[in-house]
Amino acid sequence: MKRSIPTKRTTIYDLAELAGTSASAVSAVLSGNWKKRRISVQLAEKITRLAEEQGYALNMQASVLRRERSKIIGMIVPKYDNRYFGSIVEQFEAMARERGLFPIITCTRRDPALEIEAARAMLSYQVDCLIATGATDPDRIADICSAAGVRAVNLDLPGSRVPSVISDNFAGALELTRRVLANCEREFGEKAPLLFVGGRGTDHNTAERVRGFRAAHAETGVAVDETLVLTCGYAPEKAENAMRAMAEKVGTLPRGMFVNSTISLEGVMRWIRRSGHYADRMPHLGCFDWDPFVAMLGDHIEMVRQDVPKMLDAVFEIIDSGASDLKVIQIPPIVEQTG
Amino acid sequence: MKRSIPTKRTTIYDLAELAGTSASAVSAVLSGNWKKRRISVQLAEKITRLAEEQGYALNMQASVLRRERSKIIGMIVPKYDNRYFGSIVEQFEAMARERGLFPIITCTRRDPALEIEAARAMLSYQVDCLIATGATDPDRIADICSAAGVRAVNLDLPGSRVPSVISDNFAGALELTRRVLANCEREFGEKAPLLFVGGRGTDHNTAERVRGFRAAHAETGVAVDETLVLTCGYAPEKAENAMRAMAEKVGTLPRGMFVNSTISLEGVMRWIRRSGHYADRMPHLGCFDWDPFVAMLGDHIEMVRQDVPKMLDAVFEIIDSGASDLKVIQIPPIVEQTG
DNA sequence: CTGAAAGCGCTTACAG
DNA sequence: CTGAAAGCGCTTACAG
Structure with missing residues (x-):
């Protein structure tokens, strides 16, 4: 890979020469802090005009090196x-x-x-x-x-x-699970535990979501078997394989599911289609994370939409303020029903 | 925003001093071209070890500036x-x-x-x-x-x-349109024109896709009215509004659609749900661009998946070879049926 | 007030 | 063969 035209780029020295002044003056004018230097307005304008004419662009590598x-x-x-x-x-x-x-x-x-x-x-x-x-x-x-x-x-x-900024995974998972449990109970008339699919058991978020998942079941007095928590990884194939393996082992799968990320949901949906397991009636789904097309996939899909603007506000507040205490800021996500 | 610890970072001069040699030698060793310099293996190893110990990191701003x-x-x-x-x-x-x-x-x-x-x-x-x-x-x-x-x-x-690398939009749109037309004819038993929704009439890709859309209709002898081409922009809201406006004006919409991007499809699907226009029977859809969840939205959604790996191969081939002739390379996309 | 000069951390042609 | 020195394009403290 080579530059097509090995053009010598315009520098502040070129500009200084053209304007009949010094590189310092050019730098001051172009970097905007020339009021302190009492450079005449007309010189400033001349320099600005010349920079434009010559297609001058600041060399950030040099600038950063010096700053x-x-x-x-x-x-x-x-x-x-x-x-x-x-x-x-x-x-x-x-x-x-x-x-x-x-x-x-x-x-x-x-x-x-x-x-x-x-x-x-x-x-x-x-x-x-x-x-x-x-x-x-x-x-x-x-x-x-x-x-x-x-x-x-x-x-x-x-x-x-x-410092860390994360979603309130426990609260989000708790509410999501409650809703899916309620949807199932409404339709099937019985309380039954959901299936949890996706994520890594070792990562903090998944652990918190499993905790929320369990707490919602506990609230309503439903026991959650160990085998119902498939923290098989995020990738679609992993979720798909985990579903298949479970179906082979257990036979019948729960009528409601908590899917930990849209990525995993891709595999879950694929397995559902291919296996025909839920051919009679689609399971009630809850998905941690949001996607507009997932929202259209069924009539009662619940989704947790993480509050990205608030999360980034918090990140930049930490950065701007220079704070460095080891706090973990938890931003509440938004749980929304669709369909 | 300030650095928490205003650590003075290790430079090649620090390393040179520690190793009892020159900055030139350090630079040569760390940049890997020291065979030419016949630096002793043991000096090289010493420098490498010191760099590691000191947590030395090359300053790319300085390096780039010089190179x-x-x-x-x-x-x-x-x-x-x-x-x-x-x-x-x-x-x-x-x-x-x-x-x-x-x-x-x-x-x-x-x-x-x-x-x-x-x-x-x-x-x-x-x-x-x-x-x-x-x-x-x-x-x-x-x-x-x-x-x-x-x-x-x-x-x-x-x-x-x-030089430009793009998809073969005409061919992709032609094939996509053919398939949706065929799907419609199979289900509804009559040849009827499709609706085209999304994109900017002024951009090259949309123009080519409209051309492919028309060509496929022409092949099968179906006339395409001007009003059937809604190049309203890509944003979901724009597609949604265009659909609404058309429905208000025309009353009944075509039973098949060519949606120009998944982004626009979001708006189209929303309008379909909200308006209830297709409540009796979903239209046959074709979508330029691919999304795994779109694939699950219906039984006969056709999608055009642009061949990103091939496109990027072509881009890097142009870059690597230094070619700069004004060619436009068109990469055939993949049209796949799903559901 | 303003310009000359130092120096940011590298790379590399060049002298020894 | 190897190190000292120049120089990449800036910014800014400092001398005039």
Whole structure:
């Protein structure tokens, strides 16, 4: 890969020469802090005009190298394949720009090694701050950042080294489970436990959601068997396989389900279609996470929509304020019925 | 926002001092090209070990500033809210990393002003190359890049200044329309024109898809009225409004539809539910773009899945080869039936 | 008030 | 073969 035209780019020295002044003056004018320097308005205008004519663009590598802070903010994110992370990334970018920060984002595909590599790369690019979203090992990332004197914040999954902003997974799961239980009872006239599918048993969010799931059952006096909690991973295939395995073992599956993420739901729906298991009557579904098409999939699908704007507000508040106490901020998600 | 610990980061000079050698030697060892310098293996190992111990990280801002090429590659993308752009971004990142390039991505929300601003920002960060994905004004971006001597490639939407990689929209739309027409004829026993909803009449892809839509109708001898082509924009609300307006004006809508993107489909499905217009029988749907949940929405939804891996292969081939002839490479999409 | 000069942390051509 | 030195394009403390 080579530059097509090896153009020598215009620098502040070129501009200084053209304007008959110094590079310092040009820098001051173009960076906007020239009032302090009492540069004449006409010189300022001349420089601005020349910069435009010459197509001058600040070399950020040089600028950042010289400055105290880079004003670059990094984020790592697991995937771009669902609405939740998509909106996190999109809103993060917008909020960063609003604050005059340059966002750089890397998708790490839930791969621990890639996460570390990406974090190191961002530190090499001198990020002022790094947001670890849904990281498999947030504390490792926090340590790496800390060694470089860079602030870090966890998003979506909490860590123990730096502040975290996450959804209130317990409350969301509790309400979601209540609703699905109620929907089932209304339709089938009996209280029966739901199936929990998807996520990693070891991650904090899944653990909290399972806790909410169990609490809702306990409230209504329904026992939850161990075998009803399939924390098989997020990937569609994993959810699909877990359903198949369970059906083979148990025979009949519950008439209501808590699916832990739209990603897993993809596999669940595929299995339902292919197996024909629910051919007579579709199960009542609750899904942690939101997707507009999932909302159209059935008549009584309940979904938990995580409150991304509030979560990012909290993240930037931590960043802006410089707070670094080890708090975990839990943002209530929104549970909505659709259909 | 401030760094929590104003740590002075380790530089090659620190390492040189610790190792009792020069910064040049450290640089040569750490950048991997030290065989040419005949540095002793043991010195190399010592330096490597020290770097590790000290948590040394290369300052890319300094490195890039000094080097000929930055090895940074930029991409602008309209949105992160659908599978198509999501997979483009995810695969682009992976392919860039494979080639030792550092990807930076900005989402411009189909906003022409933001696109230009983002392109300029990327040039300031010294990208070697910029990929304009689905840009509203690709030629403007190409001009800005060209002025800075930076290569550009268009993706998804073509431009006239630099090479473009796009889907074969005509062929995809032709096949999609044929299938939906056939599905309708099979179920309703009569040939009738479909409705086209979504996209911008002015953009190349939509124009090509409309052309394919018309061609498929022409093949089978069905006339397409002007009023049946609603290129109302991509946003769900726009599609929803266009449907409502048409229903109010015409009364009865066609029993088959070509929906131009999953984004627009969201609005179409919403209108269908709310209006109850198709309460007796769902229309046959074809959707340009693919989404796993859309596939589950009905029994005969046809979808066009754009071939992202092939498209990105073509993009990187252009970049790697340094080709800059103004070709437009059209990648055949995959039309798949689901349900 | 304003410009010359130092220096950010690297890479690499060049002198020894 | 190897290190000292120049220089990438900025920003800013400092001398005039």
